[in-house]
Amino acid sequence: xxxxAMENVAPYLSRIANALDRLxxxxxxxxxxxxxxxxxxxxxxxVFQAIDSIQRLPLESLKGIQQQRETLMANTRxxxxxxxxxxxxxxxxxxxxxxxxxxxxxxxxxxxxxxxxLVEIQREDLADLPLVMSILSAADRPFILFCDDLxxxxxxVSYKSLKAVLEGGLSGRPRNxxxxxxxxxxxxxxxxxxxxxxxxxxxPSETTEEKISLSDRFGLWIGFHSVDQETYLxxxxxxxxxxxxxxxxxxxxxxxxxxxxxxxxxSGRSAFQxxxxxxxxxxxxx
Numbered sequence: 001x002x003x004x005a006m007e008n009v010a011p012y013l014s015r016i017a018n019a020l021d022r023l024x025x026x027x028x029x030x031x032x033x034x035x036x037x038x039x040x041x042x043x044x045x046x047v048f049q050a051i052d053s054i055q056r057l058p059l060e061s062l063k064g065i066q067q068q069r070e071t072l073m074a075n076t077r078x079x080x081x082x083x084x085x086x087x088x089x090x091x092x093x094x095x096x097x098x099x100x101x102x103x104x105x106x107x108x109x110x111x112x113x114x115x116x117x118l119v120e121i122q123r124e125d126l127a128d129l130p131l132v133m134s135i136l137s138a139a140d141r142p143f144i145l146f147c148d149d150l151x152x153x154x155x156x157v158s159y160k161s162l163k164a165v166l167e168g169g170l171s172g173r174p175r176n177x178x179x180x181x182x183x184x185x186x187x188x189x190x191x192x193x194x195x196x197x198x199x200x201x202x203x204p205s206e207t208t209e210e211k212i213s214l215s216d217r218f219g220l221w222i223g224f225h226s227v228d229q230e231t232y233l234x235x236x237x238x239x240x241x242x243x244x245x246x247x248x249x250x251x252x253x254x255x256x257x258x259x260x261x262x263x264x265x266x267s268g269r270s271a272f273q274x275x276x277x278x279x280x281x282x283x284x285x286x
Contacts, residue, residue: 030047031048033136033139033141035050037106041128043125046131056106056107059101061238061242064268072105079178080142084175086219088180088221089150089181089221090102091184092223096224099182106144116142123148128161130161141176145165145178146180147179151183163214181218236252236253236256240252245282259274
């Protein structure tokens with residue numbers, strides 16, 4: 001193409017380029033890591049999304065898990081005060097308060113004046129952990145890095161990124177970062193899968209055992225279990241009183257027991273779900 005032809009085409013190319021720029025979404029901005037209580041890691045844009053109001057239950061509403069609450073609070077308070085603390089695995093049955101207690105402990109420390117952030121990362125985004133850690137380590141405040149419902153399947157290799165967080169590598173874990181995870185699985189893998197991998201692996205002492213023993217790298221294990229009927233009814237009583245629901249307590253507890261039978265379990269989650277249903281029927285906004 002000669003020089004004159006190039007000069008004729010150039011304006012069209014410029015307009016096309018400008019049009020494409022207008023169509024492109026603006027680059028995502030990184031949230032201010034000093035200004036918000038919570039954040040969610042957005043893997044697609046590689047930025048933190050700020051959360052100003054974390055949905056959480058009051059710490060005193062979590063019945064039947066006093067020991068778990070005290071253990072996690074002591075570890076988290078030490079971390080918030082700048083002391084070394086353990087990474088923690090909260091494991092147990094569904095709906096027993098694992099995620100709720102984590103968020104409630106964080107909220108209680110915020111109310112006490114500790115400037116501690118809570119960052120959630122999805123299990124499928126664990127490959128981003130090195131980048132997430134690098135960004136958070138440069139911030140001037142402590143962070144709880146939190147993964148809910150953590151588990152690994154047969155061909156999952158994301159456990160390697162988590163292993164690096166738990167062990168710290170050559171540089172060690174950043175002093176302003178602790179990792180908490182919740183899981184329905186004590187060893188983060190289904191028992192059948194553990195047995196299959198052990199029996200079928202050529203060298204089970206390497207990759208297979210590396211996955212299976214990943215939970216051992218958490219310094220703190222906190223177990224959660226289904227509650228007994230008395231504790232379940234205590235939860236109902238607390239919610240009825242706290243939300244000032246216009247219903248006789250004995251009647252509410254009777255309904256709650258029927259609800260638990262229908263759900264097939266007694267747990268903190270089912271208790272709160274019953275209260276939400278009860279409030280709707282009473283036309284009360286809680």
